[in-house]
Amino acid sequence: MKKDTRTLLIDAAADLLDKGGPAEVTLREVGRLAGVSHNAPYKHFASKEELLSAVVGREFELQSQAISGLNVQRSPLEALRTLTRGYIEWARTHPARFKLAFADWKHESNELAQSAAKARVSFVTLVANAQAKKELPAGNPERIAWLLLALVHGACDLALSGHLSATGKGAADPEHLADDLIKLLSIAAKKRS
Amino acid sequence: MKKDTRTLLIDAAADLLDKGGPAEVTLREVGRLAGVSHNAPYKHFASKEELLSAVVGREFELQSQAISGLNVQRSPLEALRTLTRGYIEWARTHPARFKLAFADWKHESNELAQSAAKARVSFVTLVANAQAKKELPAGNPERIAWLLLALVHGACDLALSGHLSATGKGAADPEHLADDLIKLLSIAAKKRS
DNA sequence: ACCTGAACACCGTTCAAGT
DNA sequence: ACCTGAACACCGTTCAAGT
Secondary structure: OOOOHHHHHHHHHHHHHHHHOHHHOOHHHHHHHHOOOOOHHHHOOOOHHHHHHHHHHHHHHHHHHHHHOOOOOOOHHHHHHHHHHHHHHHHHHOHHHHHHHOOOOOOOOHHHHHHHHHHHHHHHHHHHHHHHOOOOOOOOHHHHHHHHHHHHHHHHHHHHOOOOOOOHHHOOOHHHHHHHHHHHHHHHHHOOO | OOOOHHHHHHHHHHHHHHHHOHHHOOHHHHHHHHOOOOOHHHHOOOOHHHHHHHHHHHHHHHHHHHHHOOOOOOOHHHHHHHHHHHHHHHHHHOHHHHHHHOOOOOOOOHHHHHHHHHHHHHHHHHHHHHHHOOOOOOOOHHHHHHHHHHHHHHHHHHHHOOOOOOOHHHOOOHHHHHHHHHHHHHHHHHOOO
């Protein structure tokens, strides 16, 4: 099955992005890697920004599939742990895609917002499941989902930019911080109100 | 008191950055705003990246001064709340500086790392104070400081890139999420072990 | 020591033209 | 419908020269 030019262009852009960030993604090199001329991309994307947006959109799609495909774990809390691990893994292996996914989108495409939103719906469901089993405190599940996501995202972003490398015993990597928050949440869940 | 050229260049770069991100910061325009030629910046900075790095360095310096200048509040917990509010305010009013501060620094200057580290020392001290008054759970103060910083940072980053705008009752802004975490921490502090 | 003006290589984008 | 090659404007960077 041959890939169409559009897909080849996105593949090439993703590769270059991984290699050296958005600056490394030149339309000339993208075209070369895809085997077309340096401005063939304009027949598929209105601008370089739209091409990069397509790369990010595909990332969100993959992520939302990964979440949906999560096997039922021993407990909802365990599933949440797996989920955060996946997010951290993604940020570590594809830092440029991670950074770009949360960059400022001047022409914020509606399509991009939708694929991102889709990826988060399953996440909120997991939280609600954990609440039903009293493994997380009561309250709006979206709010708790945001709390978890914000922490994991922030820890990844700080780690990637080298702002989290504590020395010695204070060492805190994203995995540890995520576990810390989940622990705090389960403590609050067990507290009699 | 006349500002020297170097300061004028940093001022101009910061202004352009606020206006439209790093792409808007062209050395030609920086020079024009500073009243010098388009390549005079090269007599003060080795590259555009170093100029931007200087802008970020100044931001961290200002932040560390702001933390040090925090008046003693009614409680350490209240001081932490004020601190997070300041961070969020900074991210909201200068989103481009915020994003740039945590971008990938290819030539990660040692100077930049130091000014960032300096800004965090006072933060850890605040956490330790709160622990001494039993307002935060025991444990490594750095670890708890990272937890707070990661959450607030992540919430700001998600909010800026439009990934946090929940609809209706699930609405979560950085301030709410920060309060949620501080609440969770104080619950854990009060729990008998 | 600091600055200027010309020049170079590179890149995003446009356009007229080809199949 | 999709692609090509030339061309344009812009930008980071370098260099020889000025005070």
